[in-house]
Structure formats: structure tokens, C-alpha cells
Amino acid sequence: MEALLNEWLWQEEFWLPPGIHWRDTLMKEDEGHFPLPRDLVYTLPLAFAFIALRYVFERLIAVPLSKYLGVKDRLRIRAASVPKLETFYKQISRQPTQSEVVSLGKQCGLSQRKIQTWFRHRRNQDRPSNTKKFCEASWRFVFYLAAFTAGLASLINAPWFWDHKECWRGYPKQPVTETHYWYYILELGFYLSLLLCVSVDVKRKDFKEQVIHHIATIFLLGFSYCANYVRIGTLVMLVHDSSDFLLESAKMLHYAGWTRTCDSLFVVFSLVFLVTRLVVFPLRVVHTTMVVSLDFFQPFFGYYFFNALLLVLQLLHIFWAYLILRMVYKFMFLGKVERDERSDEESEVEDEPEEDGDECSWEQRKGAINSKLASLANNCVLNNLTNQRNINSRLPKAR
Incomplete structure (x- = not known):
């Protein structure tokens, strides 16, 4: 297996510039450590360790913190237990067509109206709660903040942080410090854990772009480490972490109201x-x-592959920047941010309205009307009118 990898995968023309051989990258112990592919073997167990740590963090820290900050979950009606509808919902479709609704109605002995109501209740039941979204955002916030702080501390005195020509001086025979090695391994393990959990995390509007981003990031980190693009790779990670923790903290405050x-x-x-x-x-x-x-x-395969991955990330940056600018426009000209256009909006629509004839839905609508009336009562215009009326009613007595 090792001979096969050396023959097909680790060919020098893939990983090294023309005229450079693997023997030219050998270093003595006093010269430092040259990055090797086997160093990445720790990323997979580290990814599972991150998943376990996240599980503990969310239950011991994130959930109590969400209650302390006032995160409230929306009450949803649970769909009645109908085995045939449940089977259809899980195995065939969450949104049946009109012909399928008619067929299910005949099988279950229910009207089309009740079938449609059941599917609405069932879809709303599966939507993630605010607490779940808060826990996910808080976990990412903690990691991104720690990664940005540690990355900045390790790079502030590095020569390539200030002069980018130092990223390539002496390439590829550049030693990797222990600090930057663990910076790489932790980032790679974290993004691998995000990719493993993508099916159980909150499915957002930019779900496909997030998956592409995670895969491109993993390939970028793995390839850049094996090709000893570590210096420029640390800068890429620092640039990304600098804004990610701000987004996650904004999400947390959004869920807390x-x-x-x-x-x-x-x-x-x-x-x-x-x-x-x-x-x-x-x-x-x-x-x-x-x-x-x-x-x-001179350019070689690794040069083109690495730059192609960077350009994929840049295209994603442009896509997200477009969504963010839309939100900034709403904030500046409409006075508020209604939804997170970038990644906080689920891929499906918001909770769907319930049927008019449903008793529980009537209670929900009545509660919504009462809340709107209460907000109107607090309106400054209504308060001024009420106060003026009270003053006028007291004028005769004052006279």
C-alpha cells in the first residue's frame, strides 16, 4: 500500500516545484520539523473528540446559558399518531401533492383538510427550536473565538504575518513550529467534525454552500499542510476566524431576543x-x-490546485457578501434586520399557518391577536391620546 501511494499519489511533480525532490526537503532535528502527511492522522479522532465535547458543552453550558439569556422556544402542535401518514412523511415526501392527499385520505378515512393539517403540524414539529440553534451558535462562537485568539497570538511575531514574501522564502524547505502544527490540526479536526454533523445540524438556507465550504476548507487545509503551504494556510485560517465568531455571537443575541x-x-x-x-x-x-x-x-500542479481551492472560497465569499449587503440595506433603509440572509434562515419557510377550523389553531390566533393589541397599547401615539383624554376628563374638576 505504501509503495502504491508513493507511486501514484506522492509523485514529486504533484507536490513540489520543478527541480525539487523529496530528498531536498529532509531536515535535521535541529533544523525543525517538515510537515508530513502522516501528521494528519490525528484529525479524525480529534473530530470525534470535538463532537463529544460539543455534546457535553451544549448540555452543561449552552442550554443553561440560553435559559439565563431568555431564549424562548415556540410552542408547536404535535401531529396526531397516524402510522400511514407517518410512514409516507418519512419515506416518500414531507409535502404530498393533491393526488397523494386524496389517496391518503381514502386510506386513513380522513378528509383532505385534515390530511393537509396533519402534514403542516408534522413539518412544524420537525423544525429546530431556538434553543437548539442557540446551542449550535454558542459552540461555534467558543471555538472561533478561541481559534482566532490563539492564531493571532501565534502569528503576531511571525515574519510572514507582516511581509507576505516570507511565506515563500526558502520554499519548500520550511520548518513548521509546534504551535502552528497544532493550529492546523485543531482547525482541520473542527471542520471535519462540522462536516460529520451536517446532517443533524440546523439545515439552513445556504446548506449546499456550507457543505461546499467545509469540503473545500478540509481539502485546502489537508493539501496545504502536505505541500508545506503552512505559512499562507495560517493566514487563510486567521482571516476566516476574524469574522466568524462575530456572526455566531450575533446569532446568539438574536435567539435571545x-x-x-x-x-x-x-x-x-x-x-x-x-x-x-x-x-x-x-x-x-x-x-x-x-x-x-x-x-x-515555477508553477506546478500543487500551485494550480491550491489556488483553485482559494478561488472557490472567494466565490463563496462573494455569495455571502451579497446576502449580507441585502441585510444591511434592510437595516439602513427599512430600520431593522428581519432575517439572517447569510446562514441563519432555515431552508424551508417559517411555521405555516394552521387550519381555521382547528380549535388549537384558534387559540394560537387569539393569542397572537391579544399580543398585537398589547403592543398597540404600548404605542406612544395611543398613549398620548389616552393621556390627553384623561387630562380633558379631569379639567372640569380642576375648575
């Missing part, structure tokens, strides 16, 4: 995201890998 603080933090996130992903990333990082690197070596 802290609207003003959430909107203010979202504006800060938008500025950081647009600057780092649309200015710093293409003009500094991508330019360094595509243009500056050619001053130190």
Missing part, C-alpha cells in the same frame, strides 16, 4: 466580513499565492 445589541453587532460583523473577505483575502492572500509565489518557484 436582544434585538438592538444583535443589530449593532451585525453591523460590526458586516464591516469585518466585507473588509477581510472582499479586500484582505483576494488582494493579500490570493495575490500572494498567485503572483508573489512565482518569484520563488
